[in-house]
Structures are given as C-alpha cells and as structure tokens.
Amino acid sequence: xxxxxxxxxxxxxxxxxxxxxxxxxxxxxxxxxxxxxxxxxxxxxxxxxxxxxxxxxxxxxxxxxxxxxxxxxxxxxxxxxxxxxxxxxxxxxxxxxxxxxxxxxxxxxxxxxxxxxxxxxxxxxxxxxxxxxxxxxxxxxxxxxxxxxxxxxxxxxxxxxxxxxxxxxxxxxxxxxxxxxxxxxxxxxxxxxxxxxxxxxxxxxxxxxxxxxxxxxxxxxxxxxxxxxxxxxxxxxxxxxxxxxxxxxxxxxxxxxxxxxxxxxxxxxxxxxxxxxxxxxxxxxxxxxxxxxxxxxxxxxxxxxxxxxxxxxxxx
Ligand code: APR
Numbered sequence: 001x002x003x004x005x006x007x008x009x010x011x012x013x014x015x016x017x018x019x020x021x022x023x024x025x026x027x028x029x030x031x032x033x034x035x036x037x038x039x040x041x042x043x044x045x046x047x048x049x050x051x052x053x054x055x056x057x058x059x060x061x062x063x064x065x066x067x068x069x070x071x072x073x074x075x076x077x078x079x080x081x082x083x084x085x086x087x088x089x090x091x092x093x094x095x096x097x098x099x100x101x102x103x104x105x106x107x108x109x110x111x112x113x114x115x116x117x118x119x120x121x122x123x124x125x126x127x128x129x130x131x132x133x134x135x136x137x138x139x140x141x142x143x144x145x146x147x148x149x150x151x152x153x154x155x156x157x158x159x160x161x162x163x164x165x166x167x168x169x170x171x172x173x174x175x176x177x178x179x180x181x182x183x184x185x186x187x188x189x190x191x192x193x194x195x196x197x198x199x200x201x202x203x204x205x206x207x208x209x210x211x212x213x214x215x216x217x218x219x220x221x222x223x224x225x226x227x228x229x230x231x232x233x234x235x236x237x238x239x240x241x242x243x244x245x246x247x248x249x250x251x252x253x254x255x256x257x258x259x260x261x262x263x264x265x266x267x268x269x270x271x272x273x274x275x276x277x278x279x280x281x282x283x284x285x286x287x288x289x290x291x292x293x294x295x296x297x298x299x300x301x302x303x304x305x306x307x308x309x310x311x312x313x314x315x316x
Pocket of ligand 1 (some may be wrong): 015083
C-alpha cells in the first residue's frame with residue numbers, strides 16, 4: 001500500500017524533527033522544503049541513510065522548490081523566524097506573515113487538495129493568515145498548539161504525581177501563549193479527576209509552568225526554541241488526519257459561532273479525520289474559563305486586524 005505524501009515547509013528544528021518522526025513511524029512519504037539552498041536536501045539525505053537501520057519504508061526528499069509539494073495530502077508549515085531578543089510580538093507577527101502568506105498561496109497553487117497544519121508563531125494569527133491566503137475551507141486549515149500545551153501540562157502533572165505521562169489526560173484551549181486556557185475539569189489521572197489528587201493551588205502552579213513551558217526551554221537552550229515536543233504534537237494531529245481516526249484533539253481553528261465566538265482562530269477541541277476538522281466539540285466551560293477564552297480571542301482578533309484580513313477573505 002502506498003503511503004500518503006506529507007510536505008513539511010521549513011527544514012529547521014521543528015520541520016526536520018517532524019519529518020524524521022513521520023518517516024520513523026512509517027506514516028508518510030515526506031517532502032521537506034526550505035529556502036536555504038541544500039538544507040532540506042541535506043537533512044533528507046541524512047534521514048534516508050538512516051532508513052536501512054530503522055527499517056522505515058517511506059521516502060524523504062528535500063527541495064527548495066515549492067512545486068515538490070504537488071500531490072500532498074497534508075502540508076505542515078514550520079517556516080519562519082524565531083523571536084529574537086528585543087523583538088516585539090508585533091514585529092515577529094509582521095516578519096512571519098511575510099513568510100507564511102506566500103507559502104499559503106504556493107500550497108493553494110501546488111497542493112490544492114491538501115490539509116494544512118500551521119506551526120509558525122504567533123500561531124493563532126498565522127492560521128487566520130493561512131486560511132485567507134490559501135482560500136481553503138476552514139475545515140482544512142488548523143494550527144498546532146493545544147496538543148503541545150496539553151502535553152506539557154500532562155508531563156508536569158505526571159512528574160508531580162509519579163505516574164506514567166500517558167495516564168494523564170488534559171485539554172488546554174485558548175491562545176498559544178500567556179492566554180492559554182487549561183480546562184481543569186478535563187484533567188484526569190488514570191481516569192480519575194485530577195482535582196481529587198492535586199490541590200487547587202498546586203494545580204495553578206502547574207498551569208503557570210505550562211504557560212511558561214516554551215520560555216523555560218528557550219532559557220535553557222539559550223539559542224532556538226522547543227522542537228521535540230512541538231514535532232510530536234504535529235505528528236499526533238497528522239495521525240488523526242492521515243488515518244481518519246476521528247480523534248478529538250485541541251487545535252487552533254477558525255470559529256463561526258462556536259463557544260460564542262466568530263471571525264477568529266483559537267484553540268478548541270476538534271474531531272479530526274481525513275477531511276480535516278469534522279466537528280468542533282463544545283465543552284461545558286466554567287464562567288471563568290469562558291471569559292479567559294473570550295479574552296484570548298480578543299487578543300488574536302487584534303493580530304488578525306493588524307494584517308488587514310477581512311473575515312470574508314479569511315473564509316476564502
Ligand atoms: N520557505 C521555506 N522555508 C523558510 C522560509 C520560506 N519562505 N523562510 C524561512 N524558512 C526556513 C528557515 O530557513 C529555517 O530553516 O524556516 C526554518 C525555520 O527553522 P528554525 O529557525 O530552526 O525554527 P524552528 O525552531 O523550527 O521553529 C519554526 O515553529 O514553533 C514555531 O516559533 C516557532 O515560528 C517558529 C517555527
């Protein structure tokens with residue numbers, strides 16, 4: 001049986017790690033694209049040389065040519081700049097919009113049937129931009145952040161309680177950054193509510209560590225930002241899309257009235273399958289969680305406004 005084709009745009013830390021995981025897990029034939037001459041080709045060649053040892057059957061190809069994404073079932077956008085010291089949020093947004101906007105147009109031209117997962121930050125605004133510039137239906141464009149934020153929280157809770165990370169379930173919604181919204185009621189440990197095992201103040205500390213999860217890694221690395229967990233987050237979403245599992249995962253999606261919000265991209269639980277977002281799942285939120293989600297949406301809306309994306313354009 002042939003494997004689906006997945007293109008990863010940006011062969012940096014997140015992109016190359018994503019490509020490697022997709023290949024290792026035998027999920028796809030992978031095309032890696034980067035503007036830096038030789039970077040994607042070199043990393044793809046290196047991965048190809050690991051295939052005999054690891055025994056994966058897919059191929060990994062590198063290119064500087066966007067045309068190489070033709071026929072992709074899924075395109076992952078990781079191209080972009082990392083925030084440099086002294087760079088404001090707005091400056092990062094403007095710089096990455098210059099990179100992501102044209103890539104979205106190239107995807108529409110070369111891989112018009114593809115689903116898109118956006119990873120480039122600031123995530124929520126980049127998803128709105130990708131929707132607008134690709135002209136794709138909102139079901140086909142989503143951002144990866146909630147899976148990562150949820151995984152970070154799950155890891156911290158598992159560490160605190162001394163249980164296996166996979167035995168902790170959690171759902172983190174909202175915006176990727178300070179305005180993420182952990183849903184306390186969604187958190188279970190071995191199937192039992194976390195609230196019975198961790199005090200409210202301890203839980204709040206774990207939430208804060210999750211909000212700072214990316215910054216904690218950056219501080220240690222001193223150069224660059226997290227990539228192992230972000231790549232795993234992309235692959236969890238890719239599995240649901242490529243294998244049509246109908247799994248419900250927190251993803252950044254364009255809302256049209258769900259959670260009382262519209263004309264904005266924000267992290268919400270969504271059921272994923274071969275056609276993309278099958279359904280946005282509306283959790284029963286507490287008033288303060290709902291308020292936090294609305295506040296996060298307000299901030300994202302400001303970013304969308306700064307790029308002059310009209311809602312109509314955003315829905316193609
Ligand atoms: N087309 C293709 N590749 C591009 C383009 C472009 N127009 N512009 C930049 N790139 C490539 C760079 O050459 C680089 O190889 O994107 C890659 C980015 O890689 P890194 O700098 O290593 O960044 P990474 O850590 O992978 O993060 C990428 O994901 O998590 C987010 O905040 C993070 O926005 C950032 C993105």
